Amino acid sequence: MNTDIRHYPGARLITWVFFAWLYLPIAVVIWFSFNENRLVSVWTGFSTQWYDAALSNRALLDALRVSLIVAVIATVVATVVALMAAMVLTRTPGLKFRRLSETVVNLPLLLPEIVVAVAVLILVSQLGVTNGMVKLVLAHSAFCTPFAFLPIRARLQGMSADFEEAAQDLYATPWTAFRRVTLPLIAPGVFAGAMLAFAMSMDDFITSNMLNSGGTTTLPVYIFSLIKQGTTPELNAISTLLIVASLIIATLALSLSARAMRRG
Amino acid sequence: MRGFRFWGLVPAWVLMAVTLIVPVMIVVLVSVSLRGPYGGFDWGFTLEPYREILFSTGWTDELEFDPKYLIIIGRTIALAAATTVICMALALPVAYVIATRGPRTKLVLLYLVTLPFWVSMIVRVYAWLIILGNDGIGGRLWQALGGGGLLFTPGAMLIGMVYSYIPLMILPVYAAIEKLDPALLEAGADLYGSRWTTARRVIVPLTWPGLAAGAILVFVPALGTVLEPMLLGGGKQMMMGTLIQTQFGGGRNWPFGAAIAIVMMVMVVIVLLINARRAIRKEGRA
């Protein structure tokens, strides 16, 4: 028997089962995407035919294009807005309404997304916005902002204001100081924030579904409509492609922010 | 630092005001408006949408108490609460095991916890649809154990919700356990506490702030969850999120949907206020 008091019998077992459970769905989807059988969960043989089908599916590629356009614009908007807000919130001593402003920036995190979706839907109906892209970009920019904001603010808080003062002391204008000193030093945080915002936008279903109109179906909304029609191996192939893409983005973002932490 | 003044906050304020603050106010107004004849709504003032939550109109226009929406609200709270509790119970041992590994293993395990979270929510829920189906591993396992159909039950929704939100619990709990001084465990043992006494009287109380933070992070989105009831609940097991969505989706009854959304928001605000009070009380004690 293990006499180390830090050891809890069973805790390790729970942890291993937990990790198995965590990766089971991903493994199942990937596994069955190579199934030649039309039935999703009956394995009959290896095939990549569903990938061919997925990659030649026009509707899928259209949805992907919509998602990418919306995600790229929303990421840029959210990152710029978040960066500006974070600069003011961490670099202005004695700022009035600091708490309130921080709450406002993080507001999308405090509300259930369905409420955000309803609010935006009613707004665009009242304003008479009919362009589906505009609706999506507006909503995505808003709910991506806190995801970009949090890593950027963390990075700024971890960075001494001495560097910016030193730059200005050496005759750099505030803009030059920001461009040549602050921005390079917080770049990992900005990058991590942008990645997170991008992932959140690509992932969004609730808001995009509620704002969905012809021609602006995003990838998750399209996948949802496929699921409604029934599970198919093609769906597994699409999901696998998405899993691979998101794992690459995640690994990039996580390793960059880990490196940023180490550099301090 | 000179040069950066409040104007940097203007874009954030404008964006949030335009997309959230003003719209949420409009939602409040819509929730007391009249139902439009062809969907949507007409401006006005009535408490009809809120009354509808509790009463339905009978054949002869008399009001009858009708619990069907209360059941949905109750189911939502119950499932969100159950999700939170299960996440807590899972997060404690897992976070503890991660926190007591070596520095490299720790990083790898944390990375593995976070990774699935980056995978599209819809893909993750879809995966459970396959697993829990009658032909899936989960479904067959359940049947072998003597259960009936697993998919389209609250249990299936619960599995999906726990899966979706568990990283939001593990990360803060891990952060709290990480900060624990190992000497405290030794002190617990030294003072004749068994492992379990130490766990109950030392570890859990000291990781409570992490558990509370995780509870907020899990409970709030769980209340508004949409995908799990739609896919794993098969649309038969409605939750507040899906109820709201159907009111707007079909353009059917916007004021009623808005009223439900307001009810959900009030619930979230209450939870956040309780949490804020807890935090303030703690500050006062410190």
Added chain:
Amino acid sequence: MARGKAVEVYNVTKRFGDYQALDQVSFTIEENEFFTLLGPSGCGKTTLLRMIAGFETPSEGSISLFGAEIANLPPHKRRVNTVFQSYALFPHMTLAQNIAFGLENLGWDKARRTARVAEMLELVHMTPFAGRRPAQLSGGQRQRIALARALAPEPQVLLLDEPLSALDLKLRQAMRDELRSLQRKTGITFIFVTHDQDEALDMSDRICVLGQGQIQQIGTPTEIYEEPANRFVADFIGETNFMQVQVLSLEGDTADVRTPFGFDIIAGQKGITGPGPATLSVRPEKFVLGDQATENVLSGRIVSRNYMGGYTHYGIETQGAVLRVSRRNSTANAQGFELGREVSIGFPAAAARVLGA
């Protein structure tokens, strides 16, 4: 050589909300001077430095640099450079890039920049390290690069914010000499902020002692130590013994006072306006012990004895008070005085100072 006025601080007051950091401070720093702002933490010295650098704006008053008003100029428009306590070397740039940063902002052309960077690296003996990054340097090396970076743009005034506090003891002593010689070599006015009196006494041409947001005294190191202007300065710089005395009469810079030991002495004074209670300050090393005591002799008993190597510190009880006395151990077996022994002690009147109560 006619010296210009490098920095003039006039009636500067700084408030942070309700807290008053500086209250009506005025002084002038001459060109080529090594000027030190000395004081305990919270005295306002760093705030003053930050206002000269431009990181803070005075609530009231004016600051001028070689005759030009700068109080409201942003930092990048002042020909003033700072050596930060943390050094604040840009971690993403090489040492050469760090030094060139200010020159680029000033619009120097490439050839001139390169030459100046090389010259600066040479000056601080860091030429072989030009391509390295700050993370690869030791504390002393970072210190040198911070100096080189601040000196490169030929500032009119160099500000140093406790630059030695992050170094270990041995290195600190070496850097003091290096700083002093750099100042002589470059001829630039240095304003040095420190809470370490040894540093201030060792390096400065003049010292400004700040306390509670006000100037307590400005003077040469000798003046500050030997002729402190008030109790605060006498107490903060070095060690001293305070005794309550009565001023009997006043004559210019000296006062005739009655000591509690029963005799009267005539000693230098500062801040006394007329007869009445005052404080007499005598530094521990000014006392003479045993047979050598001839002036103002009293007797006491040794109640504590601390051997410090070069010195021995004694606590001597006399008439209810314990005086702190230190005595140099000038020979290897210098005869010390044992504990409990009765001993006669004296002090020359010239070594005593009469200060306001």
